[in-house]
Amino acid sequence: MDLPEIWENRVRFEETDRQGIVFYGNYVTFQDETVTQFFRETGFDYTERHQEWDVHVVNVDLNYHGQADVGDELVHGVRVESFGTSSMTFEYAAHRADDGSLLVDGSVTHVAVDGETREPTRIPDDFRAAVREFQDEPPVES
Template structure:
């Protein structure tokens, strides 16, 4: 996994409260970093599609997270949180996550979301317009997403 594999990037500096006494980031914080990245991904997706209000991801619920740790982040490191939508299904989508320090991969993973009704949590199809906005944002041909 290389930083160049991702269109989206968000910088995040490791805060003191996220590290132990040796300055190493506690592993539970990496999922929070990925979540911040997803939020900022949607913010940038919306900025790339002015006038649309259906690209917030508010109807998506996380159903699976997987993180693989390669190297530790340290207090005050400037991290590069990188994400891309790696799969768009009928009602689900997957983000590939890479957390880097410079060019060094620290953590890689995947977060799978399902679009669902807010009340019943039953899956709903992802609208075609949402999928197209993702494809354009990712600069991926429809047959590849």
């Protein structure tokens, strides 16, 4: 996956396990931070979305290819792969910054919900347009 680089971090000691490598579950947090930054960069800051619509994660699928240690700098990329009526699936990848090694890739699916009722709702057209403008490759619309 050749994804836009959205977020970077340095692995902290507390993010590692007894083996001294990043605990696998922390990549879900890293993916979430990356998607949150994606929303900011497309002009839809997370804190502002709560007023009209929000997103809930309904599926996470990650594949582990390598490991990162304390102090490693990681680069995270994400893009919207596809839009449904109320759902969107993001492609995600994490690489080690110094050598470009792929550590994790996969996808996460979010469902848009109404800010008040929390019921599924159509992903707003202005967000869809912002994503198409932001990404080199537009999402598939289904």
